[in-house]
Amino acid sequence: MTQPLLRGRVLLVSAGLVALAMLLAGAFGLRGPAAGEAVQLRQAQLWRSDSPHWAPPAALASADDAVLDASTPWSDVDLPYGGDRAVSGSGDLAAAPPEVRWFRAVVPPEALVPTPQGARLYIPRWQTVGTVAVYVDGKLAWQTRGSRVWNSFNRPVWLDLGGLAQPGRPLQVHVRMASQQGVGGALSSLWAGPAESLRLSWRLRSLLQADLVVYTAGSYLVLGLFALALWTLQRRRGDVVFLLFFLMSLCQLLGSLQFMVDGEGLALSDGWFSWLTLAGLMGATVAAFHFLCLMQRRRRPWLARVLQGYVGTVLLVAVPLWGPAHETILPLLRLLMVPPEILVLCMAVAGAWRMRDGGSTMLAVWMLLSFPIGFHDLALQSYLISIESIYLTPYVYLGLFTLFLLVAYRRYNGALAVAENANLHLAERLKAQEAELAQAHERLLAVEREQTLMQERQRLMREMHDGVGSSLMSALRVVEFNQAGTVDLVQLLQECIDDLKLSIDSLEPLDCDLLALLAGLRYRLGPRLEGAGLRLHWEVSDLPALPWLDAQAALHVLRILQEVLTNIIKHSGAREITVRTAQAPLDGRAGVQVLVEDDGHPFDRAQAPTEGRKGLANMRTRALALQARLDWAPLAGGNRFTLWMPLERAGP
16 A cells, blocks of 8 residues: 555545544533433333224323223333334234333432423334324323334434423323334333433434434435446446446435434335335345455356346335235345345455455455344344344445445546556657657758758859859850950959859848848949949838748849849940839739849840840849849930849749
8 A cells, every 4th residue: 555545544534533523522512510410211111002093192181091090000111111023914904903002100300400401301212113102291292293104213202391390299201102013112211301411312312323324325325426427427438336336325325214214204105115225225235246246356147137136026026016014024024135135245255255455355344244233133123122222234334335435445546546657658658759759850950951951052053053164164265265355354254253252142141131132242243343434323222021032032133133234334335323122013912123224325125145144034034933023124325124023922
């Protein structure tokens, strides 16, 4: 057992003990100083009457029998008293006249001393199938109501003697018990005295005989409904332990109904009420059987069918529709529960011997204890032992239910441990996969870098071959064939250097800024233009960013503008060049334009130079790659070149 689990159980037990202590404190209260002591009446007089009436008389003076006659033959009996009861009887006895027993006792004056809370008559227990009435000094002070069978027999009588008792004189108490023939009757000893002295005993007996059974049954039913909800939500998993938990709580409630009856009687007939309690007790046994099968991990289908067939047959035979009188055969019905309980006991003992774990051992020990407890309650019901004993069967089922709850709690903790281990394993796998993904990402980045470098290297080699390489080859031919002078050679070499510088400038990071690209072009070609006798006017304005302006696109822009400026130098004879920028939409598309104007001879499109890469055809090819447009128009006293570029390119 792990340390956190042990601490959890200690806290759970501690909380239960604290709650029980608070319950007892609230139920009993504080005892104040008593002005007198209570008296226990253990001797009484008994007289059997021939009265044919079930209902008690309103007063002893108006009774139809001789209870007050001096000639009535009373006999001395000891309290508690228990009459003979048959195990079973005929259903015709329900219509027969009752057996009436009168009990007579005298409360001494010392028990009736005035106190702040007054005097009380306390009867711990009584039991019979019939009616009971209590008379004080000949006046009817208390009587049972409702059913003759389920008549709040398990609740102690707490009778206020205020106005009935007189200080200094004894008090005569009569108890009339009208019983169905053959079922007998029983009466405990009587207590009389100050309420301060008797309240603790009365509340303790009320708690143990009825209230605690109601509290625990209600609490377990709430837990059972919660378990039923869990099973409904998770039934696809095939775990029926939650369903068994609910069925156990329901059966425990039904089996304990007989201990919950108050003085107001029942809302249904005696027969059906008795059948419901029997169904609850039998159902709890069946639920315990299936629970043991789950704990022991052994399926017993044929044994389960036998058990269910037996229980179903007993319940079917006991249905009140067929006419069985439950009030006369209750002990027999209780005896019919012995075979399935023996079966469950054997299973529990065999499972504990085979598995030898704590849960199986506790269940086996508790099942062993349930048999002497069951026989104790059967003897109590048959008046074979003192009526002042307490029915212990509810606490047997409460114990079994508590063990069931404990086992379910252990299974829950086991499931949590499995889930935690699974989460740890999943976390470890996830961590390993994350590491693998990180490595794969690094490898992918390395490959992408290699591909980028390779593509950039190929682009530079292509541009140097087409640009610098072509110019150098031209210069080499000139030198080989002595076709130009020094000036022409210098110009060719200068073009080679310009091409190389433009290729290098295209590699600089621009952040999509066209003005930065134009500034670099001005820096590179400005000295050459000044050396050629040209004045450069720079009139640029702010432009929006061009998201598509990468190194390749930048080189296209530079080549186009270089071609324009070279043609101006070679063919226009201009003295001034003006470069402008502006935002200019075209055909509904946003864009920017670069304008280059000169004051030279107007350009003739028909005679435009087209040799090699320096022709207009090369410029249009580059513009097409940029999705841009070119326009070169003659002006009055010059030329104007326009390069329009979109802000956003349509597709790749």
